[in-house]
Structures are given as C-alpha cells and as structure tokens.
Amino acid sequence: MEDTDNILKVENLKINFFTRKGIVYAVDDISFSLKKGETLGLVGESGCGKTTTVLGLMKMVPTPGEITGGRILIGGKDIIPLSENEMRQKVRWEKISMVFQGAMNCLTPVYTIEKQMMETIQEHKNIERFQAKKCIINYLNLVGLPEDIIRRYPHELSGGMKQRIVIATALFLEPEIVICDEPTTALDVVVQAQIINLIKRLKKKLGLSVIFITHDLATEAEVADRLLVMYAGKLVEIGTNEQIYGNGGPVHPYTEKLLKATPRLHEKVEELSFIPGTPPDLVDPPSGCRFHPRCSEAMERCKKDEPPLIEVEPEHQIACWRNYHE
Amino acid sequence: MSEPILKIENLHKWFPLRRTITQILKGEHVWVKAVDGITFNINQGEIFGLVGESGCGKTTTGKLLMKLLEPTDGKIIFKGKDVTHLEANKLKEYRRNVQMVFQDPYASMNPRFRAQDVLEEPLIIHQVGETRAEREKIVRRSLEEVRLIPPEEFMGRFPHMLSGGQRQRVATARTLVLSPSMIVADEPVSMIDLSTRAEILHMMKTVQRELGLTYLYITHDLSTARYFTDRIAVMYLGKIIEMGGADEIIDEAAHPYTRALIAAVCEPISGKSNTIKEIPIKGEIPSAANIPSGCRFHPRCLYAKPQCQEEEPILIEIEPGHMVACHYPSV
Numbered sequence: 001m002e003d004t005d006n007i008l009k010v011e012n013l014k015i016n017f018f019t020r021k022g023i024v025y026a027v028d029d030i031s032f033s034l035k036k037g038e039t040l041g042l043v044g045e046s047g048c049g050k051t052t053t054v055l056g057l058m059k060m061v062p063t064p065g066e067i068t069g070g071r072i073l074i075g076g077k078d079i080i081p082l083s084e085n086e087m088r089q090k091v092r093w094e095k096i097s098m099v100f101q102g103a104m105n106c107l108t109p110v111y112t113i114e115k116q117m118m119e120t121i122q123e124h125k126n127i128e129r130f131q132a133k134k135c136i137i138n139y140l141n142l143v144g145l146p147e148d149i150i151r152r153y154p155h156e157l158s159g160g161m162k163q164r165i166v167i168a169t170a171l172f173l174e175p176e177i178v179i180c181d182e183p184t185t186a187l188d189v190v191v192q193a194q195i196i197n198l199i200k201r202l203k204k205k206l207g208l209s210v211i212f213i214t215h216d217l218a219t220e221a222e223v224a225d226r227l228l229v230m231y232a233g234k235l236v237e238i239g240t241n242e243q244i245y246g247n248g249g250p251v252h253p254y255t256e257k258l259l260k261a262t263p264r265l266h267e268k269v270e271e272l273s274f275i276p277g278t279p280p281d282l283v284d285p286p287s288g289c290r291f292h293p294r295c296s297e298a299m300e301r302c303k304k305d306e307p308p309l310i311e312v313e314p315e316h317q318i319a320c321w322r323n324y325h326e
Numbered sequence: 327m328s329e330p331i332l333k334i335e336n337l338h339k340w341f342p343l344r345r346t347i348t349q350i351l352k353g354e355h356v357w358v359k360a361v362d363g364i365t366f367n368i369n370q371g372e373i374f375g376l377v378g379e380s381g382c383g384k385t386t387t388g389k390l391l392m393k394l395l396e397p398t399d400g401k402i403i404f405k406g407k408d409v410t411h412l413e414a415n416k417l418k419e420y421r422r423n424v425q426m427v428f429q430d431p432y433a434s435m436n437p438r439f440r441a442q443d444v445l446e447e448p449l450i451i452h453q454v455g456e457t458r459a460e461r462e463k464i465v466r467r468s469l470e471e472v473r474l475i476p477p478e479e480f481m482g483r484f485p486h487m488l489s490g491g492q493r494q495r496v497a498t499a500r501t502l503v504l505s506p507s508m509i510v511a512d513e514p515v516s517m518i519d520l521s522t523r524a525e526i527l528h529m530m531k532t533v534q535r536e537l538g539l540t541y542l543y544i545t546h547d548l549s550t551a552r553y554f555t556d557r558i559a560v561m562y563l564g565k566i567i568e569m570g571g572a573d574e575i576i577d578e579a580a581h582p583y584t585r586a587l588i589a590a591v592c593e594p595i596s597g598k599s600n601t602i603k604e605i606p607i608k609g610e611i612p613s614a615a616n617i618p619s620g621c622r623f624h625p626r627c628l629y630a631k632p633q634c635q636e637e638e639p640i641l642i643e644i645e646p647g648h649m650v651a652c653h654y655p656s657v
Binding site: 160219263268269276 | 379380489491492519520521522523524525527528546547548549550552553573576577586587588589590591592593594595596597598599600602603605607610611
C-alpha cells in the first residue's frame with residue numbers, strides 16, 4: 001500500500017494511565033492505517049482500549065492518561081507534537097471528528113436544537129447568524145431530519161433523532177475522518193439499522209473515512225470494510241470484511257471464539273459457545289500473549305513470549321503463535 | 327408442555343397523565359396505555375420470551391407480573407389462583423414463588439453487602455432457615471447452582487469485586503435461594519459483554535432444566551430470544567401482535583412488524599458493508615399516549631389498507647400455536 005492511500009496512519013501508539021494502583025497499559029503498541037473512503041471497524045470487549053485508542057487520535061485522552069509513544073500521522077503529518085491550541089484550530093473537528101458514545105444523551109436539555117448547533121458552529125466558524133442557520137438546516141436535511149426540528153428541545157426527540165443531530169454536528173466543519181464510538185448501542189434494532197444506513201450514505205456522499213467502534217461483531221459485519229480486533233490493549237487481528245466473516249473465517253482464536261459467541265438469528269443452535277473467564281486487569285497483564293489464560297489452544301510459548309503481528313495473507317494480520325512459522 | 331403455570335387475561339396498565347384545565351373541566355382523562363389488553367399463558371417449565379422495542383410495554387408487563395405495579399384491568403392467574411389483587415401477607419407468599427432478575431447487575435445490588443449477605447437477605451425476610459448455619463447451606467447451594475464454584479471464594483466478595491457476568495450469576499442465585507417456580511428476567515444479559523453473554527444464558531438454561539423452572543424472558547434482542555426461548559410474543563405499543571414457537575416466529579413471521587424487526591437485525595455475515603439494507607417499516611414508534619386508530623401499526627406499515635385505519639385486528643390463530651393480529655398477514 002502506498003502512503004498516499006492512507007489518510008490516517010498510526011504507528012506504535014502507546015497510551016498509559018498513571019493510577020495509584022500502578023500503570024495501566026490501556027493501549028499498548030498499536031499500528032494501523034485508515035484508507036481514504038473506507039470504514040474501519042474497531043471491535044473488542046469493554047475495557048480492551050477501543051475508546052482510549054480513538055481518544056488518542058483526537059488527543060483527548062483524559063488524565064491520568066497520557067500518550068507515551070508512537071506517531072499519529074494525518075495527511076502525512078504527525079499530530080502528537082502539536083499543542084492543544086493547534087489541535088483545536090487546525091485538526092480537531094476540521095480534519096478528524098467524533099461522535100462520542102452516549103453523546104445523544106448529552107444534548108443540553110434547556111437549549112433548542114438551533115441554539116446548541118449554533119453554539120458549535122459559531123465557536124469554529126466566523127460567519128453571520130443567518131448563514132449559520134442555513135448551514136444548520138442544510139446538515140439537518142443531510143441526516144434526514146425535517147427543518148422545523150430546530151425549534152424543538154432534546155426531550156421532544158426520539159433517540160434516533162438525537163443521534164442524527166449528534167452526527168450532523170460532527171460533520172459541520174467538513175472533516176475527512178469521522179470516528180463513531182458505539183453510535184447504535186443504546187438504540188432499538190430498527191433505529192439501529194436506520195443509523196447504520198445513514199452512516200453508509202453519508203460516507204459515500206461526502207467521501208468520508210470512518211472508524212466505527214462497537215463491541216458487537218454482528219453490527220460490524222454490516223458496516224466495516226476492514227476490521228481491527230483488540231484484546232486487552234493489544235491488536236490481535238486485522239482483516240477485511242470477507243477475511244473475517246467469509247468462509248475462511250477469522251484466524252486468531254479470540255476473534256474466532258467471539259464470532260462463535262455471537263448469536264445468529266437465522267440459525268438455530270443448541271448451544272452457543274462462550275469464552276471462559278474475564279478480560280485481564282491491565283495494571284498487571286498476563287505474560288506472553290495476553291489472551292493465553294482464556295485460550296483453549298495456548299501452548300507453552302504463549303505463556304512466555306508475546307506474539308508479533310504477522311501477515312497470514314495480504315491485508316490479513318494476526319498476533320498468534322499458532323500461525324507463526326519461522 | 328403441561329398445564330399453564332401463569333395465565334394473563336386481558337391485562338391493562340394505563341398511567342394517568344397530567345391534564346390541562348380544559349380537560350379537567352370537561353372531565354376528560356388522558357392515559358399512557360403502556361399495556362393495553364394482553365392475553366397469554368406460560369406453561370410449566372417453559373421459557374417464554376417477550377420481545378419488542380423500547381416503549382412497547384414489555385417491562386411494564388414484567389412489573390405487573392411481579393406485582394410491583396397494580397393492573398388497571400384484567401386478571402393474573404398463577405397456579406390456578408387469582409393473584410391480580412393481593413393483600414400484603416399473600417403478596418409475600420406470591421413473591422416467594424415468582425422472582426426477578428434485573429437488567430443492570432451494577433445497580434441491583436447493595437454495594438455494602440457481600441455476596442453472602444445479598445443471598446441471605448431474602449431468606450431472613452421470608453423466614454426460611456432457622457439458624458445461620460442452615461441459611462448458609464442454602465446460600466452455598468444456590469451459588470453452586472449458578473456455577474460460582476467453590477462458593478466460599480465468592481461468598482465474602484463485595485459487588486465491586488465481581489465481574490459483570492459474576493454479578494448476574496449472584497443475581498440469579500438470589501432468586502434461587504427461595505426455590506421459586508417462576509423467574510422474570512428483564513434483559514438479563516443486555517449489559518454484559520458479548521463473550522460472557524452466551525455463558526450467562528447457558529447457565530440460566532441449565533438451571534432452568536435442572537430445577538424445572540419457568541422463565542419469562544423480556545428482551546429487545548431477537549437473536550438471543552431465538553436461542554434461549556421456547557415461545558415468543560412480540561409486543562407493539564402495549565399489545566401482543568404475534569405469538570408462537572420461537573422458530574416459527576423467526577422463520578415464518580406473519581406480521582409486517584415482526585418481519586421488519588427481523589430484517590433489521592444485524593448478522594455476522596460477510597459482504598454487506600457496501601450495500602444499504604432496506605427495512606420494511608416507516609418512521610418511528612409513536613407515543614403510547616396517542617395510539618393510532620384501527621391497527622396501531624398502520625401508520626408505519628408498508629402494506630396498510632383502508633380497513634387497517636378503522637378496524638383493530640384481533641389475535642387469531644393462523645396455524646396451530648401461531649397467533650397473529652393483522653388483517654392481511656403474510657403466510
């Protein structure tokens with residue numbers, strides 16, 4: 001892959017949290033790239049570092065967290081050395097924006113939709129009120145909402161409508177990259193499907209590159225062109241939609257087991273399989289491969305050495321000793 | 327399947343809304359019809375799923391069965407006895423028989439109670455087990471039943487020392503200490519990680535088989551319902567619109583709403599990231615305070631005909647055990 005294809009490149013990103021209990025290695029040496037116009041899925045159980053990774057991309061890691069290493073290249077330029085001011089003026093929202101988890105419940109209840117959206121737009125753009133209003137209506141139409149919604153208050157709107165407003169707000173400054181953190185989790189199935197369709201349409205229309213985070217492999221199958229699987233702060237598998245969900249199936253035992261634990265509607269199974277145990281405490285992660293205590297195929301080597309990310313076929317990488325041949 | 331353990335007949339729960347001055351003067355009442363006339367039976371030893379979107383009245387139904395809410399109208403018959411309105415002392419007896427697992431394992435347990443105290447409290451309230459040692463034996467047995475083994479290791483733990491999955495096991499154990507015959511489980515796995523979700527459902531199913539329990543499983547998730555339940559009832563705006571065997575409902579859904587719900591479910595299958603999936607439904611769920619005339623689904627239905635706006639369809643049997651409330655069901 002030429003670098004010109006990649007709109008975002010992350011190299012050896014490390015994010016640690018310095019807590020009283022010790023250092024939490026929340027994101028530990030992660031590298032990946034995002035191509036122009038693709039949707040990259042980021043999956044894993046809660047606490048595996050999905051949200052921390054993307055907060056790193058926005059340089060919004062909350063204290064006591066810190067980016068302790070690596071590079072984040074947006075359009076070839078590393079954003080880690082940038083100051084907070086530069087981030088705010090040039091990068092955040094303008095190049096890369098985010099739909100936060102649960103953001104639809106964080107709209108100010110005492111402001112009308114117009115007022116909250118106006119606030120955002122005037123903070124970043126130096127334009128007249130009437131122009132800003134035009135712009136708001138434009139974006140509301142884009143996400144499939146009627147114009148008269150600007151006079152309403154958040155409590156008058158359904159969850160799906162609020163999520164659309166949050167998405168519209170994230171698009172105001174015409175970013176190239178949009179991160180969606182669990183945008184469908186608290187919604188009903190029908191609304192979920194509508195939001196997924198909306199994200200797909202917007203991606204095509206505006207030429208966006210999307211990072212889509214969820215813990216649900218079934219949702220990811222509907223949206224992601226490529227998939228990143230994380231476990232305990234580590235990348236364990238990267239592959240295309242076809243490589244993960246196709247006939248070959250995933251290669252890493254964790255992805256494989258997670259996929260088997262995902263119930264399928266049109267298949268009657270007697271017993272769903274599951275992964276025994278719980279994800280590890282990241283203050284003191286297991287030695288070697290972090291998944292080995294829960295892995296049924298763990299070998300001696302897995303307990304001692306950390307597996308490197310290796311390519312099993314083009315565009316398909318995994319970190320597992322089982323597939324490592326010297 | 328044998329005799330129904332629970333019979334629900336024409337159950338209603340209407341919540342009053344605040345009225346405007348004109349409405350008061352005119353003597354008009356405004357209601358949110360959360361549950362608006364539902365009838366179903368749950369057989370002894372079966373897992374019955376109640377499925378629907380948020381706001382369809384499934385949780386209210388669960389609360390009515392638990393007697394946490396008083397029904398506006400209708401009857402609840404449990405083991406042949408009418409339990410619709412109970413006095414305090416009878417209520418206690420009823421609750422020994424019908425227990426509940428709540429959705430949020432993080433909020434449903436006192437953070438200052440150890441697992442042992444959590445499990446012992448219902449025993450003290452219901453005066454089961456005379457000595458402490460006797461109660462401890464029951465607590466131990468329930469923990470073993472939910473596969474928290476060895477029980478000693480978990481009895482001394484506070485909720486924050488347990489993972490989400492373990493908490494939900496303790497919550498299930500708490501219902502089991504009183505040896506109930508029926509358990510109402512309201513979204514028991516929706517807040518649990520995917521990798522452990524299957525484990526919890528598996529555990530609940532094993533316990534159900536071993537102890538011959540009856541479950542009412544309330545969920546919005548059709549895929550777990552198919553795996554977990556024997557029969558499913560689909561609710562929409564306070565009414566049951568389709569009911570039947572779990573496989574039948576999903577493979578041969580007859581109501582357009584059920585079909586839309588099924589179409590909307592994501593499946594882990596490759597090659598869909600570039601296509602837009604059409605869901606055969608319009609708009610969003612209306613408020614239960616303003617229920618559409620005729621068939622309550624007609625404003626969102628793609629196949630609605632004039633009859634649907636005027637006449638409310640009743641639940642009829644289209645095949646043995648498969649009921650649907652639609653004027654034009656697809657077969």
